[in-house]
Amino acid sequence: MAGSPSDAPVVIAVAITGSVPRKTDNPAVPVTVAEQIESTRQAFEAGATLAHIHVRNDDESPSSDPDKFAAVQEGLRKHCPGMIVQFSTGGRGRDPAARGLSLKHRPDMASLSTGSVNFPTIVYENSASLVTDLAGQMKQFGIRPEIEIFDLSHLHGAKRLVEAGLIDARPHVQFVMGVQNAMPAEEHLLDILLAETRRILPGATWTAAGIGRNQAVVMEWALARGADAVRTGLEDNIRVTKDRLAASNAELVTLAAEAVRRHGRRVANPAEARAALGLA
Numbered sequence: 620m621a622g623s624p625s626d627a628p629v630v631i632a633v634a635i636t637g638s639v640p641r642k643t644d645n646p647a648v649p650v651t652v653a654e655q656i657e658s659t660r661q662a663f664e665a666g667a668t669l670a671h672i673h674v675r676n677d678d679e680s681p682s683s684d685p686d687k688f689a690a691v692q693e694g695l696r697k698h699c700p701g702m703i704v705q706f707s708t709g710g711r712g713r714d715p716a717a718r719g720l721s722l723k724h725r726p727d728m729a730s731l732s733t734g735s736v737n738f739p740t741i742v743y744e745n746s747a748s749l750v751t752d753l754a755g756q757m758k759q760f761g762i763r764p765e766i767e768i769f770d771l772s773h774l775h776g777a778k779r780l781v782e783a784g785l786i787d788a789r790p791h792v793q794f795v796m797g798v799q800n801a802m803p804a805e806e807h808l809l810d811i812l813l814a815e816t817r818r819i820l821p822g823a824t825w826t827a828a829g830i831g832r833n834q835a836v837v838m839e840w841a842l843a844r845g846a847d848a849v850r851t852g853l854e855d856n857i858r859v860t861k862d863r864l865a866a867s868n869a870e871l872v873t874l875a876a877e878a879v880r881r882h883g884r885r886v887a888n889p890a891e892a893r894a895a896l897g898l899a
Contacts, residue, residue: 628887629879630703630848630895632669632826633662635868637854638681638711645857645864650675652687656694661869662852663699666876668892670695671730671854673707681712688721701889703727703898705765708753711738715749722756727898728791729757731764733776737800743769750776754785763898766792769801771815778819789822791896793850797833804833806840813844824848824896830855838875842882847895851875 649658674687705728708718732745766777780786797804826848829837834856851871
C-alpha cells in the first residue's frame with residue numbers, strides 16, 4: 620500500500636455542500652453555484668486542495684444537473700488554480716440514471732461507491748451494473764475515481780474493478796465512518812479496513828471521513844496512521860463544537876490544517892496534492 624512517510628504532505632479535501640444540510644441547519648451551507656464557488660475559494664485559501672462537489676436545485680434538494688456541475692467547475696478552475704475538482708456520483712435523492720450525467724465535463728476526479736449500504740432513512744443503492752457503468756464512464760473520460768468505502772465488502776468491489784481493468788491498481792480509497800446505520804466511527808474498525816486494503820489493494824492511497832461529531836476524531840485517527848489525505852467540510856459536519864455552528868468551510872479547513880501540523884505533517888499544495896493522488 621502506498622504508505623505516507625511522516626514528512627509527506629497531506630491533501631485536505633473539502634466537501635462543501637453534500638445532499639443533506641440546508642441553510643436552516645447552518646446558513647453557511649453553500650447552495651447556489653455562486654455560493655459554492657466563493658465558499659470553495661475561501662477553503663482553498665485556507666489550505667484545501669481537493670473540492671468534493673454536489674449541486675442543488677433552487678429548493679435546496681439534491682440535483683444531478685450537469686450544467687450546474689460544469690458551472691461550479693468553471694468557477695473553481697478560475698478562482699482556485701490547480702485545485703482538484705471532484706464531482707459526486709452519490710445517490711442520495713438522485714435518480715441512478717442521472718448520477719453520471721456530469722462526468723462528460725471531465726472533472727479531475729469523481730466519487731465512486733462500490734456497493735450498497737443502509738443510510739439513516741434510505742438504502743443507498745449501488746447495484747453491480749451501476750458501479751460498472753459509472754467506472755466505465757470515468758475511464759472513458761479520463762477521470763480518477765475516489766472509491767467510497769462504507770463497508771468492508773466495498774473494498775472487494777474495488778478489487779473487482781481493478782481486475783476488470785476499469786480502474787488502475789493504485790486507487791484512492793476513502794473510508795466513511797459514522798453514517799447512522801452504516802459503519803460506526805470506531806478506531807479498531809479503521810485498523811481492520813486498513814489491513815484489508817493493504818492486503819488486496821497494496822498500491823492504494825487512502826483517507827477517512829468522519830460524519831458529524833466524528834469528523835475531528837476520525838481525522839486524528841487517519842493522521843496517526845499516515846493517511847495521504849483528510850476530509851472536512853459542511854457536507855459531513857456543520858459544527859465546530861456541540862454548541863457552535865461552523866462559520867464556513869474555510870473554518871473547518873483551518874482546523875484540519877492545524878490537525879495536520881499537530882501530527883508533524885504539512886499541508887499539500889495543489890501540485891503536491893495532484894502528485895499524491897496520481898493526477899500529476
